[in-house]
């Protein structure tokens with residue numbers, strides 16, 4: 001009988017309980033499930049590719065038919081290289097549907113042999129996203145019920161570093177220090193209340209969280 005290989009692609013920055021729920025469901029249906037982390041140099045991530053890979057490798061150890069990999073370029077090309085027949089994606093709410101449908105149809109246009117299969121995570125995770133987890137952690141909220149303990153620990157450490165960094169003078173010569181210097185600040189970062197200070201701090205937080213300007 002033909003072996004069905006499925007790719008579960010994503011950014012996984014960081015992996016959440018919702019991702020793990022989907023991995024478990026996928027591992028029960030497909031013969032082999034490849035959790036594929038997108039290598040995207042254009043998108044700032046909170047965790048490096050290596051960190052995300054190591055976290056996912058540790059978290060998926062209970063499932064022998066699951067492996068973790070990284071990819072770059074078109075998902076369909078990667079899937080063909082892996083001899084996969086299926087792309088697995090999670091749909092949480094109707095709001096996910098439009099974007100997911102567009103991606104699935106574009107992938108079908110590019111590679112008609114590849115089928116996208118949508119699965120729903122457990123209801124308890126239907127509001128969960130990596131972006132919100134990062135925001136909650138950044139603002140000091142408790143994420144222990146949203147991510148596995150391994151990820152919660154790493155998030156805590158990373159947020160401490162991000163916060164410490166945002167109160168340290170910038171390295172001389174950095175873009176931020178140069179902008180601040182242009183504004184005439186002695187320490188390269190200025191003080192609260194000075195023109196541009198809040199915008200600079202917000203830009204740092206966005207960079208650290210891998211989010212875009214709203």
Ligand code: PNS
Pocket residue numbers: 009010011012038073074075076102103104106107
């Ligand atoms: O976890 P995410 O960020 O929602 O995952 C998005 C991902 C990685 C599945 C998507 O961005 C992707 O497949 N990127 C690879 C590039 C590609 O194939 N683009 C065309 C998709 S229609």
